[in-house]
Amino acid sequence: MNTLTPAEAARKILGGDVIVTPTEGVFGLSCDPWNEQAVRKLLALKQRSPGKGLIILAGDLYQLTSLVRHLSREQQEALASSWPGPVTWLIPTPPDTPEWLTGGQPTLAVRVTDHPEVAELTRQAGKAIVSTSANLSGQPAATTVTEVRQQFPELAILAGELGGLAGPTEIRDLASGKIIRPAST
Numbered sequence: 001m002n003t004l005t006p007a008e009a010a011r012k013i014l015g016g017d018v019i020v021t022p023t024e025g026v027f028g029l030s031c032d033p034w035n036e037q038a039v040r041k042l043l044a045l046k047q048r049s050p051g052k053g054l055i056i057l058a059g060d061l062y063q064l065t066s067l068v069r070h071l072s073r074e075q076q077e078a079l080a081s082s083w084p085g086p087v088t089w090l091i092p093t094p095p096d097t098p099e100w101l102t103g104g105q106p107t108l109a110v111r112v113t114d115h116p117e118v119a120e121l122t123r124q125a126g127k128a129i130v131s132t133s134a135n136l137s138g139q140p141a142a143t144t145v146t147e148v149r150q151q152f153p154e155l156a157i158l159a160g161e162l163g164g165l166a167g168p169t170e171i172r173d174l175a176s177g178k179i180i181r182p183a184s185t
Contacts, residue, residue: 002156006117009158010124018042020134020148020157021118023057024086025165025184026141027134027148029155030057032127039100039130045152048137053103055088056110057131059122064110067094067128075174083112084119086169086183101130111169117160133168141168 004012004019012019016038018031029046031038033056043050058064061080068076071091079089090107102108111131113119122129133141134148142148148157167184 003159004156005159006120006124009121009156010126012156013038013121013125013129016041018045018155020152020155021121021129021131022158022160022162023115023118023131024113024163024169025167026143026162027145027157028057028131029134029152030121030129030131030158032125033101033130034098034127036098036100042130042132045155046132046135046137048132049103050100051103051105053105053107053109054101055131056101056108056128057118057122058110058112058128059119060084061112063122063128064112067091067097067108067110070094071174078174078177079110079112082172084114085112086114086163086165087111088169088171090171090173090175090180092175107173109171115160115163117158121158143167 013032021028021030031042088111093108135141170183171181
């Protein structure tokens with residue numbers, strides 16, 4: 001498995017590839033969210049149903065502008081108050097969001113990460129990326145490079161360590177404020 005710098009990882013993502021990225025608590029599979037073929041490849045590798053939707057991960061709020069501009073000022077402020085950081089928000093699905101990202105769901109998961117290598121990758125790519133846990137569907141999320149290599153030996157990985165969480169990030173619903181999945185600490 002090749003290790004990549006953020007610039008190399010950005011080139012791969014922009015070229016339609018799927019790569020592995022370290023995140024705040026687990027390794028993730030990432031690709032260009034606006035490239036349907038790349039997203040479908042990621043779903044096939046993960047053996048994940050397209051009906052589950054995906055997380056869009058950005059290095060700064062600006063990269064999510066097209067996805068959050070339909071939200072009220074108060075809703076945007078709620079998002080910004082927790083970012084950058086390990087909080088994923090379910091927001092009402094923006095108009096014209098491709099179904100390959102939402103899985104046909106009425107919400108879309110978004111996060112601005114504080115993971116330094118992943119944030120730099122998104123800056124180098126000039127856009128947000130897909131992030132979903134690096135594991136075959138139904139299996140535990142990979143938390144070591146060895147686990148990643150066992151499941152996805154063909155994929156290159158962005159160099160970097162996992163952040164400080166013991167598992168996936170917290171997920172909150174923007175409409176209700178309810179915590180859907182607590183953070184693993």
